[in-house]
Amino acid sequence: MSTPEPDLLASLQSQIGALQADNAALRAQLNQQEIQARQWLLRRTTEIQYDAEEQRRAETLQRVFYRIAERATAGLSFYDFLQVVHQLLRELMFADNFYVALHDHDRGLMDYPYYVDEKDGDVMQREGVPCKRGMTEYVLESGKPQLMDAARFQELRHQGLMAEATGDLTFSSWLGVPMQIRGRMGGVLVVQGYTPDVIYDEDDVNILGFFANHVSAAIERYQAIEELRKSEARYRSVIENVGVGVVVVQDGRMVFVNPSMERIVGHSTQALMAMPFTGTIHPDDVPAVVERHQKRLRGEPVEETYSFRIITDQGQIRTLDLSAVLLQWGHRDATLLFVVDATARVEAEQNQKRALQQQIELNDLKSRFITMASHEFRTPLATIHGSVDLLMHYQDRMPADKKRLTLLKIDDAVERMTHMLENVLVIGRSDAGRLQFKPQPSQVSMFCKSLVDELRSAMAEPFSRIRLAMDLPPDSETYLLDETLMRNIVGNLLSNAIKYSPHGGQVMLQVQPRPGELLLRVSDQGIGIPLADQPQLFESFHRASNVGNISGTGLGLSIVREAVQCHGGSISVESATGQGSTFTVILTAPAAPKESAP
CATH class of the missing domain: 3.30.565.10 (Histidine kinase-like ATPase, C-terminal domain)
Structure with missing residues (x-):
């Protein structure tokens, strides 16, 4: 086998090195892509979780705000409404300790219609509290949410801004948010915690601020409804207690009776509407009342006001003053009657007549007393005067028995006058009840x-x-x-x-x-x-x-x-x-x- 040439070997080694470098670069790129993919997946998962949390929070907020608007018009008492508000706030954040403060600008006072606190209880739930330099007033003055911890509270206290803070001040975290009511700072919502694990943050500030906007609108609507209800109650109270009876008579019967009329005649509305309109009138006065009523229906002139007597369900006789006008009731002619109980006035007039008669009798009594005194006292006084004159001028020539008889006359006259004065005193004590x-x-x-x-x-x-x-x-x-x-x-x-x-x-x-x-x-x-x-x-x-x-x-x-x-x-x-x-x-x-x- 022949040995490769050196140049070919070097070329192959160079290619292998290049491939290895490319492979390393590809692996590095692949690792980077895997890291980026994991980061994207984590970020996306977080985003999806955040979106889901935001969706849940939005749904919770929407449900809470719907409930607030619903309960604001449910006819609850103001305290019961704020109790519902408290329960709903607990669904959004830690709010075991919660109170509502409302500012009365006209009186310069603070009302605390709802106050629940694990340390203070409900002793701070009061009305008409003078404004002071406390945390609640600080929120109102600043017009901004205020997040407090012990350090910030002490700092503000050193500055004199919390010089009059009251209640338990050992909180770990305190959050107060202002409420706009009727165009001005009208109140504050406050939550606070006393344990280290309760620490409010900016998210809580946003939640409570958003919550306060809806609560303030609901409170404003609720106050308007309450004022309307109170106004209606006042007008109803005036109508029912003014002492004027209002009656509508149609076809000889009462078709409307107000409560004041019930009180005046002592019969229920049902009883009055079940009887002829003359049912409670004194029998002696019925003919005159019926005649006037018929004249009014015929359009004939009738005196505007006249008096008649009625018999109550207790058998009492009372005197009423009546004035009436024609009107349409159910598209048919009817008579609207205004009735005033004049019994007290009539009795006062009678008492005045009796007092006048008593005054006449008293004057007559005085005249008779003067006549009696001038007549009855003249005789004993004349006796005394004559006897004294006799003694003064002839006592040295009067025998003893004549002197004694003259002195006896004086004594008898004095005794007679004394007896008359005693009788007058007895009568005086009797008249005075003594x-x-x-x-x-x-x-x-x-x-x-x-x-x-x-x-x-x-x-x-x-x-x-x-x-x-x-x-x-x-x-x-x-x-x-x-x-x-x-x-x-x-x-x-x-x-x-x-x-x-x-x-x-x-x-x-x-x-x-x-x-x-x-x-x-x-x-x-x-x-x-x-x-x-x-x-x-x-x-x-x-x-x-x-x-x-x-x-x-x-x-x-x-x-x-x-x-x-x-x-x-x-x-x-x-x-x-x-x-x-x-x-x-x-x-x-x-x-x-x-x-x-x-």
Whole structure:
């Protein structure tokens, strides 16, 4: 075998080297292409994953924002709506701690209608909080999202921008985003975390900012709906509570009744619409109301407003003022009635008339008092003056018995005036409601006998003309009575019986026990009381027309009546002119418990 030539061998080796170099270059190129293919595949996979994540996030955002818009018009309370907002935000980011702050520009206050926090609880959920230098206000002032951690918070605090921050401040990350409401910074959405694994970033800022845009629009719509609802409620409240009844009458029946009309007449709408429109009107007023109603339907002139009475479901009679106009209801003629409860006004007018009458009576009472005082005080004053004048000029020539008689006249006159003044004071206390009733155990018979002895001394001359008879219970029987008031009752009745028996006759005092009561009867055979005077007999300063020159103030029987009423009793009179009088008093007077023997 022959050996190759050196040149051919070198050529082959050179070709082999070139092929090997090409092969290495091809392998390097292939490796580079494989690396590029893997990088492209990884990048594409990442892009596809990112696109899928973005698609999922977009779908989640779309679903969340749809739910926000839907729940904003679902009729929820504002708190319940914000609670839904909170639940939806949790689907987008960590938001266990979340609150909503709304700025009231007009009042310069902050409202926190929703506040949920694992550290603060809901104690920060308040309204009308004064603005301060805190994190929430800082977001509002800046008008930008603010991402806080402990370091940035301390830095801002050193600058005085967080001087009044409140609540738990141990957060690890805090994010607040402003909300545009009605064209200005109207609120802030805030999330925060307290653990190191909760760290908000720019993606969270974007998410919460995007979320805040939709929430602010929903809050604005919700507030508008709430204001509209409140406005409707206010108008409805005004219509229902203004006190004006509104009724539509058609074909003789009510076809519309507002709630105020229900309250005025005391019948339900169903009941009113089931009866003729005159169903609640007082029977005496029905003809006039029907006549006016028919005139109005015929187009005849009718007074604009008139009054009538109705009977409520409780049987009360009330007075209403009515005004009406014609209108079309369901394309047919009807009458629109406006009804106002005028009962209070009518009662006020009646009270005013009564007050005027009372004033007239008071003036008359004053006149009678002045007349009585000028007449009744003149006689004892004249007696005192004459007696004093007599003593001053003739006492050295008067015998002792004449002096004593003159002094007795003065004493009697003073006693008479004192008695009259005491009666006036008793009446005054009674009118002021200060007449006191203090029952104590009293031996009625002993009391009456003692009082008779006093009258016998005080009224010696008229007493001598009458025959006194008494029918009293045993001295030992004791009853619960007010002896001061009893003195007014028995004393006045007996003194009147004696005084108005100028021609003598018998005066009878009877006291008869009854179960829980005492019957007192005082009768005389005196001048009697005219029938026409008896209705006013117990009024102050009233005196019968036949008393003539018999002195008196007209207060005695008025005092008797007040004292009887304090005892829970009653008084009546039977009398005829010239035939005497009988006064019968029944007092509530239980027997006093007997004291046990020692």
